[in-house]
Amino acid sequence: MFFCLYIFLEKFNEQLIQYERNMHNKLTFENCTVRNIVLLGRTRVGKTTLAQVLKHLRYVPPQRGLHIRTREIEFINIASTSLKENQDIVYNFNIVDTPGFYQTIKPPDPKLSNQGIINLIDDYLANDRTQIHIWAFVVNFHDGFSKEDLETMILIKTHYPTLHQYMSLVITQCETAGDKARQNFVNTIFDNPDVRTHQLKNYFGLQVYFMGCLRPETSIACNLQAAKSELANVATMRENFIKLCINRKDDQDYSQSPLILSWKLIQRLCWRYYKTNRNKCLLLGGAILIIFMALIMNVK
Ligand SMILES: Nc1nc2c(ncn2[C@@H]2O[C@H](COP(=O)(O)OP(=O)(O)OP(=O)(O)O)[C@@H](O)[C@H]2O)c(=O)[nH]1
Numbered sequence: 001m002f003f004c005l006y007i008f009l010e011k012f013n014e015q016l017i018q019y020e021r022n023m024h025n026k027l028t029f030e031n032c033t034v035r036n037i038v039l040l041g042r043t044r045v046g047k048t049t050l051a052q053v054l055k056h057l058r059y060v061p062p063q064r065g066l067h068i069r070t071r072e073i074e075f076i077n078i079a080s081t082s083l084k085e086n087q088d089i090v091y092n093f094n095i096v097d098t099p100g101f102y103q104t105i106k107p108p109d110p111k112l113s114n115q116g117i118i119n120l121i122d123d124y125l126a127n128d129r130t131q132i133h134i135w136a137f138v139v140n141f142h143d144g145f146s147k148e149d150l151e152t153m154i155l156i157k158t159h160y161p162t163l164h165q166y167m168s169l170v171i172t173q174c175e176t177a178g179d180k181a182r183q184n185f186v187n188t189i190f191d192n193p194d195v196r197t198h199q200l201k202n203y204f205g206l207q208v209y210f211m212g213c214l215r216p217e218t219s220i221a222c223n224l225q226a227a228k229s230e231l232a233n234v235a236t237m238r239e240n241f242i243k244l245c246i247n248r249k250d251d252q253d254y255s256q257s258p259l260i261l262s263w264k265l266i267q268r269l270c271w272r273y274y275k276t277n278r279n280k281c282l283l284l285g286g287a288i289l290i291i292f293m294a295l296i297m298n299v300k
């Protein structure tokens, strides 16, 4: 009896599918496998360039300037079907490009403090998307490992101490660097006494990746030979990073507990209120203290 019902349902579904095909329905949707990736690091290291290269291999950034580029959290959403060989999966990458720490600005422009940037990221985690598959801490090969990079790493580790399973170190501007030079650079970072003291190597549980882009100088000079060599290197590095993203399992995501998020939100709201209503808060604090003292004296 159940078997007959099953056969009947199968046939019914088959006929409906056939009917839908004949209708030439173009408005169909696929399920997406989502990967959320957050880029962090000092200003000017190449976070935005990295996001753009993931989107478009041949991306050429503007020539290097001194001042910040990303002023608030920006989202780059990209999707592709052909990332894993022989598998028809649609991958949807949401790349979260954050403003860089230790900002350098032209004088009249407002500057975000490091704590201000942490607050922006916390707000994003609390309000938008809390499941992050990969956090990428970005450092620039060309600039070397600076004091600000080190302090940014320590700040991130102090503020998000449980991220090590989700954290990768990405070294950008490696399009012309050989394997040996890259490895030396990684050794310089991990041999740094402060990096050792703060046990930062273990914090990058997802290991080290390299990135780069077509250099603006090569593009301006229309140097085809150099462009081909840079592009080949970028393609390999980009592929390795994309493989890291797609090979994460669906349950390998970082989400802060709602309790911690709510507590951080309350702290920030109180702090904001205090900054705008300092006198009221001092009066209120004083009143609470007096009531508290009076209660203790009464109990005695
Ligand atoms: N050749 C080369 N140049 C790069 C690379 N990444 C960044 N740059 C240069 O560095 C500049 C700054 O890069 P951005 O991607 O804007 O840096 P950012 O980390 O997003 O900076 P903020 O938004 O200020 O935090 C770019 O305009 C490029 O000139 C890279 O991989 N290769």
Ligand SMILES: [Mg+2]
Binding pocket: 047, 048, 049, 069, 070, 097, 098, 099, 100
């Ligand atoms: Mg940027």
